[in-house]
Amino acid sequence: MQVKPLLGQHHVSAITANAKENYRFYTKVLGLRLVKKSINQDDTSVYHLFYADERGNPGTDLTFFEIPHAGTTYHGTNSISLTSLRVESDEAISYWKKRFEEFAVEHDEIATKYGRKTIAFRDFEGQRLELVSDETNHGVLGGKPWDKSPVPVEYGIIGLGPVKLTVAQPEITAKILTDVMGYREKDSYQSNLNNHPPIRVFETGEGGTGGEIYLEERADLQSERPGRGSVHHVAFRVESEEELKKWVDYLKQLRLPNSGFVERYYFRSLYFREPNGILFELATDGPGFEGDESFEHLGENLSLPPYFENQRAEIEAKLKPLDTKE
Template sequence: MTMQLTGIHHLTAITANAPANLRFYTQVLGLRLVKKTVNQDDTSAYHLFYADGLASPGTDLTFFDWPVGHERRGTHSISRTGLRVGSTDSLQWWKDHFQKQKVRAGEIRDVGGRPSLDFEDGEGQRFRLVVDDSGAPSHPWEKSPVPAEHQIKGLGPITLSVPDLRNTKIVLTDVMNMTETSTYPAPEGTGEVHVFSMGEGGPSAELHVAVEPDLPAAHQGAGAVHHVAFRAPDVEALHAWTERLRGLRVPSSGEVERYYFRSLYFREPNGILFEIATDGPGFAVDEPLETLGEALSLPPFLEPKRAQIEARLKPLA
């Protein structure tokens, strides 16, 4: 049986304003703050995780809080993050909601065969609400200001921008075992977007690759995406992916213990950072599900440095 990734695991982006970020994603988007921790490689920075009511894999939108300037948009990047909602009625609710909240948003339109609504956060982070009527289960957060039937169900599809498809396609299909399932005209500009599917497919398991050779190279900053992670069911599956990359001579980080999941990092040929992450053990491994995100959580290897770490962090309130 061919090894299969099962969908999008999480997406990590960059903010230069953690308090405003927290307000937007919890109060405007209605997501749940499920983990308040620090960047394990830079403990002066928050790492904030937002997700659904149960902190399910495939719903995590996360942010590094770094004091950086704004991104320079372009290719060689993850250019738009899909967020799934349940119906076209939900899209209309969100359009009205964004108007009231003065959020920059477009019009409801068809993108790649699905009703969609583009919007941006205050730092220019680019999103697309996409209707997912697949019947996939959702886990609303009971304390969300967004009505349960309109809450964001999770991530996907994720859009990459590359100047040339050829080498990226080889990695997606021959290394990562994705299948190219369709193409559609680029919503902005010219050219085509190529759809690659994982596992059973559907919007939670799609990567859309826009071929945009005329754009300059992107430069990361606030409003940019840092990396996208794909789902491996368990540690055994991750070991298999580690061996596969090694056997194909794809440079990688080797396996990294992130405590809430175990990960493997590598770059596709246009320099975009990919991660493969395990579904477990999850965010309730160190605090009760009922109170996720209320206190600063640190993995065991950072716990002895808690006092120093807390002293360097800015208040979120």
């Protein structure tokens, strides 16, 4: 490869139809910190909300585009079908089971997956999520939960865990992961569905929960029809802008259609679709979320990248007010 291996997950971006309820669930129930209330830079009429650890360290962000008229998601292939979130210990998984019961969150029983304690759950729109214990994990370090969260720090979410891709033709996605993106195919584990192929495990960088991708083959399903509660894209970590520009050149040499370099202000990006149609993003670790707000006040006000400031009045007029200071 002419580029350095990717460092692991950067963020996952999903779709919600209700920013207010989304904010309540991810901050008051899951205890994540809203580190940035911004806009979808490709459609400034809708919010882009960033939830993460205490300061939005790379690898800890779960983000949402608000699309108020988003329809129902019909689950299927060529999709990001599960987002997992890391916690420090098996004890934390037990804590979360009780918390889900207390807040009437739809959830499964505690299970062991790939040697780790997990608990799968859904948000109010059916977003497919799972908590995974880092008790026996080695690899990419997690983040640091916000000490003002309603969830005790020792049980707090510390970042993104493995992300599952569900496809009809796994070999073409596997080839992109290994031959283009530098992932290593590490292992597999048995699907909990009868008579289905094992789910393949790929890892990058230092590996572990923060550097794994799961690849599931489902030839029995049609393509997913996304809506509220679905995932829009997954982003992977690149250490610097300089390295990202090498990726731009690298994909060009491979003749892989891509967005080219994209300025997102909080990080720099590059987008492309793997052959099954799932949208991948490569994103830099910096600059981060404190360029336009102090650490103490992250997420409290509507933040616009400088190149949108001259449109602030027009943008604010289109957005439904969302109080994030409470």
